[in-house]
Amino acid sequence: MSDSHDIFAATGVDAPEQPAPGAVQPYRVLARKYRPSKFSELIGQDAMVQTLGNAIKRDRLAHAFLMTGVRGVGKTSTARLIAKALNCIGEDGQGGPTIDPCGVCEPCRSIAEGSFIDVIEMDAASHTGVDDVREIIEAVRYSSVSARYKIYIIDEVHMLSKNAFNALLKTLEEPPPHVKFIFATTEVHKVPITVLSRCQRFDLKRISADQLADHFGMIVGKEGVTAEQEALDLIAQAAEGSVRDGLSILDQAIAHADMDGDGEVKAAQIRDMLGLSDRGAVRRLFAKLLEGDSAALLDAIADQYRIGVEPLSLMNGLLSLSHQVTLFKVGRASDPTLSDDAKKQFADWSEQLSYPALHRLWQLLLKGYQEVQQAHLPREACEMALLRVLCAADMPDPGKLAKMLEQGNGPAASPPDQQRTPLPAAETVSRIEQGRAPVAASEPPTGGLPSQFTEVVSTVGRVSAVLESILIADMRVVSFQAPNIVYQTARPIAAADIRKIADALKQETSVEWHISEGAGEAQPSLAEQEQQARHAERQAILNAPLVKAAFEAFPDAQLLENDDPRPQESRSA
Numbered sequence: 001m002s003d004s005h006d007i008f009a010a011t012g013v014d015a016p017e018q019p020a021p022g023a024v025q026p027y028r029v030l031a032r033k034y035r036p037s038k039f040s041e042l043i044g045q046d047a048m049v050q051t052l053g054n055a056i057k058r059d060r061l062a063h064a065f066l067m068t069g070v071r072g073v074g075k076t077s078t079a080r081l082i083a084k085a086l087n088c089i090g091e092d093g094q095g096g097p098t099i100d101p102c103g104v105c106e107p108c109r110s111i112a113e114g115s116f117i118d119v120i121e122m123d124a125a126s127h128t129g130v131d132d133v134r135e136i137i138e139a140v141r142y143s144s145v146s147a148r149y150k151i152y153i154i155d156e157v158h159m160l161s162k163n164a165f166n167a168l169l170k171t172l173e174e175p176p177p178h179v180k181f182i183f184a185t186t187e188v189h190k191v192p193i194t195v196l197s198r199c200q201r202f203d204l205k206r207i208s209a210d211q212l213a214d215h216f217g218m219i220v221g222k223e224g225v226t227a228e229q230e231a232l233d234l235i236a237q238a239a240e241g242s243v244r245d246g247l248s249i250l251d252q253a254i255a256h257a258d259m260d261g262d263g264e265v266k267a268a269q270i271r272d273m274l275g276l277s278d279r280g281a282v283r284r285l286f287a288k289l290l291e292g293d294s295a296a297l298l299d300a301i302a303d304q305y306r307i308g309v310e311p312l313s314l315m316n317g318l319l320s321l322s323h324q325v326t327l328f329k330v331g332r333a334s335d336p337t338l339s340d341d342a343k344k345q346f347a348d349w350s351e352q353l354s355y356p357a358l359h360r361l362w363q364l365l366l367k368g369y370q371e372v373q374q375a376h377l378p379r380e381a382c383e384m385a386l387l388r389v390l391c392a393a394d395m396p397d398p399g400k401l402a403k404m405l406e407q408g409n410g411p412a413a414s415p416p417d418q419q420r421t422p423l424p425a426a427e428t429v430s431r432i433e434q435g436r437a438p439v440a441a442s443e444p445p446t447g448g449l450p451s452q453f454t455e456v457v458s459t460v461g462r463v464s465a466v467l468e469s470i471l472i473a474d475m476r477v478v479s480f481q482a483p484n485i486v487y488q489t490a491r492p493i494a495a496a497d498i499r500k501i502a503d504a505l506k507q508e509t510s511v512e513w514h515i516s517e518g519a520g521e522a523q524p525s526l527a528e529q530e531q532q533a534r535h536a537e538r539q540a541i542l543n544a545p546l547v548k549a550a551f552e553a554f555p556d557a558q559l560l561e562n563d564d565p566r567p568q569e570s571r572s573a
Contacts, residue, residue, distance in 0.1 A: 031247040034219055036077050037112060039085070039099055043215055043243070044207040045074060051202070053099035056085060061097070062200035064172055064181040066157075068188040069204030072244030075184035078204065079153045082182055083119045084111050087147045097148070107147055118147035124159040133164045137171050140179045149180050157183040158190035165192050172198045206241025209233065215243065216250050220265065225254050227265035234270045249274070272308065282317035283345060289318070290349070292390050301383055311382035315369040318386075322365055325349045326358050364389045449482035449509055456485070456505065457526065463504040470497055476522035483511050486518040490525045 036042045039049045055061055065082065067075040081101070088101035088108055101108050110116035120139075122132070136152060144150040154160075160168075172181060172195065183199060185191060207215075213229070213236040220227045235253065239246030250265075256273055257265045281304060288297045304314055329350035353361070368385025375381035450456045453471075461468035474493050478486040483505070498515050505513040524532065541547055542559065551557055 029248070030219060030223075030251045031072075031244045034247065036074065036081065037103055038101060039081055042074055042078065042081065043211050045078070045204055048078070048202045048204065049099070052082065052085070056097045056099050059097075061086070061180070063175050063179070064199040065183065066188070066191070066196065066199035066201045067182070067184045067204060068201065069186070070206060070240075070242060071186055072239075072242030072246075073204045073207060074243065075186075075204055076153070076155055078202075079155075079182040079184055080111060080119075082180075083116075083151045083153065084108050086149045086151065086180060087111065087116075087118070089148075116147070118144040118149070119151045119153065121153045121155065123155050125156045128159050128161050128164060130161065130163040130167050133160070133167045137167065140171060140176055143176075143178050148178075150178055151180045151182060153182045153184070155184045156186070157195075158185045158187045162192075165195055169194055169198070207239075207243055208241070209236040209239075212236035212239055212241075212243065212246050216246060219247070219250065220254070223254065225257065225263060225265060227253075227257075228267050230267035231265045231270045234267055234274075238270075238274055280342075282314070282321060283342065285314070286318055286321045286349075287345075289386060289389060290352075294387060294390055297386060297390070298383060301379070301386065305379055311372050311378040312369070315365065315372050315382060315385070319362070319365050319369060322358065322362050325353065326355075326362070329353070329355070329358065360392070361389070364392055449511060451482065453477050453480050453485075454526070456480075456482075459508045460501055460504045463507060464500070467497065467501050467504060471501065471526070473525060473527040476525050476528075478518055478520040478522045483509070483513040485513070485515045486520070487515070488517060488520075488522040490528065 039052075042049060065079075067078050069075055084101040084103075084107070085099055086097050088098055089095050089105045090098075091102050091104050093105065095102070095105075103109070103112070107116060111119050114121070120136075122136075140150070140152075175181065181199075183191075183195075188196070188201075188203075213232045216232045216235060217227070217229075220232075231253065235246055235249050238249055249270075253265045253270055253273060256269055257263055281300070285297065285300045285304070288300055301311075301314065305311065325346055328346045365385075368382070368388070371385055372378050372381045450459055457468055457471045460471060470493060474489055474491045476488045476490055478488055480486075502513045502515050505511075523529075538559065542551075547559075
């Protein structure tokens, strides 16, 4: 009988029964339970796996590897998998290095458990000094105990001190043939270039939201839990490309679902748990923002705040919507989680908003996000930021303001008692797009068509200074009869720029313009005409008798350009 039983017998108390081995297993979080045990389970890193597989097959193994990437993409897991791949001996004990380690042999099992004597893991965050590196340098001289390779895995290697890196350099460049180094870091820019040049570097990518959602769906199935697809999509988006972050959120979501009794992970629960705003509610808020309805906008902000949505999250959601609308406008929409209604709404907004309007909206929202992030009163800062978007929407943009002033119709202030008239939904082309209250569709455009090419240049200049410079410097007019322009080029003009010029003229004149390159006698460009005029003026000065006499008296004299636009009296004063 053991000593413990003797003690219980002496006191007259029955000894407790010994629990069966393995009867009670401590809970393992999902991030550890589903850590990849072979390369085929490593998601999103196909290029790296293929490179390592080819290197192993061809026996072209580097002596040092560096794994870099954001948190939770599999850097340490990959390091352990490489250790398995290099030391696996197969189920029969006769195997060699392989990209598909068996997971059964002693090296594979011991490495997975973290108890293999020839695979040494070190956390550089807690072993930063040169003395810690000296221990490695001393140990590498001795061959491995039972494995093919002695492998050193140094996590967060960028935390090593400068002296520690310097001490490691020589050993890292010419290690013994039985030693391999594997480094992992999230901040590769802090690793000295002398170390980087001695390693084979692998940049592990962020995992896409689609891959993460599929991965989480597989895991909830294995865990015997049901989950809404939208809930998995929300978790994948919140993970921001990190498998570990996503699994931590999923762990919390499953616990939250169990408390509700039905065991299903629902999208509404994820939003409550993470403080996320309802995407539909944010779209409605975005619509109120474009319509210029300040009262409805404030009510929507209050409703979101009341259900626990943080103002910063709300601003982030509006920024994301602005970005998505822009992607729809350029034809690069790529969010598979959007419903058909949301896609239709984005498509409508992308048609209504021009690129300058979207750019201005993004800048205003981004400034508001930064203010809310730093504010002591986040809700108030959020309201003021969004109201500023409405105020900025009522201001004419520089191009339209110049046109209004040129026509003698400066922006008149509305009477104090005049209320803002709601815009019909079917006719709303964002106030941000218009820069002022929209004109009725039946109202004819003000002014006639340009009668000279210089007027065309001025009209386009109100929209874009870049397009104006193209017309001035690069376009030689063959024929001009508004709204038709035939031209030749002083320098090549991109077809996309010609389309933008036509769009700008249509925007300003409400008439479709036709601009094409054609044959015939072309006039010099406006820039060339100006250069010719300046050359003629210079030549006229040089031909003047007094100037000729001055150059004869002073042969080294030069005629200098006077770029000062001020009148002579001002300069002399």
